[in-house]
Amino acid sequence: MKALVLNCTLKPSPAVSNTEALAVEVMRELERFGVKTKMIRVADHNIITGIKSDLGDGDAWPAILKELLNSEILIIATPTWMGTMSSEALKVLERINGLYPKRDAQNRPVTFNKVAGFVVTGAEDGARHVVSEIAGALMDIGFTIAPQSYTYWNNGPGPGDNYLESDYRKEWSIETGKAAAANLVAVATALKNTPIPGDK
Numbered sequence: 641m642k643a644l645v646l647n648c649t650l651k652p653s654p655a656v657s658n659t660e661a662l663a664v665e666v667m668r669e670l671e672r673f674g675v676k677t678k679m680i681r682v683a684d685h686n687i688i689t690g691i692k693s694d695l696g697d698g699d700a701w702p703a704i705l706k707e708l709l710n711s712e713i714l715i716i717a718t719p720t721w722m723g724t725m726s727s728e729a730l731k732v733l734e735r736i737n738g739l740y741p742k743r744d745a746q747n748r749p750v751t752f753n754k755v756a757g758f759v760v761t762g763a764e765d766g767a768r769h770v771v772s773e774i775a776g777a778l779m780d781i782g783f784t785i786a787p788q789s790y791t792y793w794n795n796g797p798g799p800g801d802n803y804l805e806s807d808y809r810k811e812w813s814i815e816t817g818k819a820a821a822a823n824l825v826a827v828a829t830a831l832k833n834t835p836i837p838g839d840k
Contacts, residue, residue: 641828643670643713645679645759646704648729650719652683662793663717663759665814669821675713680704682728689731693738701735708736712828713755714783716774720762720794725770733777740781746838751782753831757789757824759817767792784836786827791817 645667649657660679667677685700694702708714718729742750756778760767771790779785793813 641675641713641825641832642711643667643675643677643715643824644707644711645677645715645717646708646729646732647679647681648683648716648718648726648732649681650683650721650726650728653681657681659717659719659759659761662761662791662813662817663715666715666757666759666791666817666821669818670713670825673821673825675825678707678711680707682732687731687735689734691734691737693735693742705735705739709750711754712832713757713824714778715757715759715824716778717759718770718774720760720766720770723766723769725760725773729770729774733774736778736781744838748836748838749782751778752784752838753835754783755786755789755824755828755831756783757786757820758792759790760792762792762794765794767794784827784831786820786823788816789820789823789827791820 645663647657647660647663649659651657670677686698687701688695688699693705716729718725739750744750758771758774760770775785791813793810
């Protein structure tokens with residue numbers, strides 16, 4: 641089983657990413673269940689803005705999409721800015737939308753039997769709102785949303801330390817991430833054993 645994490649931080653490498661730090665905790669737990677994990681930092685790649693799967697020369701999305709389609713689990717990891725997801729996360733959703741009309745050999749959406757989870761970080765709130773937005777979008781495209789398949793961290797009201805600088809409730813975020821990993825594996829395993837049927 642494979643899991644792909646798309647880190648939608650606005651910071652290109654090698655800048656330190658708080659979102660990556662929390663996502664790594666989830667990846668470690670997935671690996672404990674035998675899942676092969678991979679993280680892609682979206683800002684490191686030239687993903688052209690649009691809603692098709694391939695936008696031609698120079699577009700890095702087709703290679704990332706191949707990784708996504710070869711994975712049973714997708715995790716969208718994003719910071720919150722002004723109470724919503726990053727522009728990189730929105731761009732990813734717009735490009736995933738290009739899969740909407742695509743079907744497999746059984747006439748199912750190609751995203752059927754894939755499971756999605758979420759990691760959100762930010763100095764202020766908005767995490768639950770971001771999770772609900774991304775979950776709704778991915779469900780519409782055909783992903784299965786596992787129960788409680790998210791974790792998040794914020795530092796309470798007002799500006800403050802970021803995830804890596806603070807010890808504020810990090811243990812809760814890490815333990816919630818471990819539970820999310822277990823739920824993702826459980827649902828992905830169930831779908832692998834009993835896939836959602838097609839009409840062919």
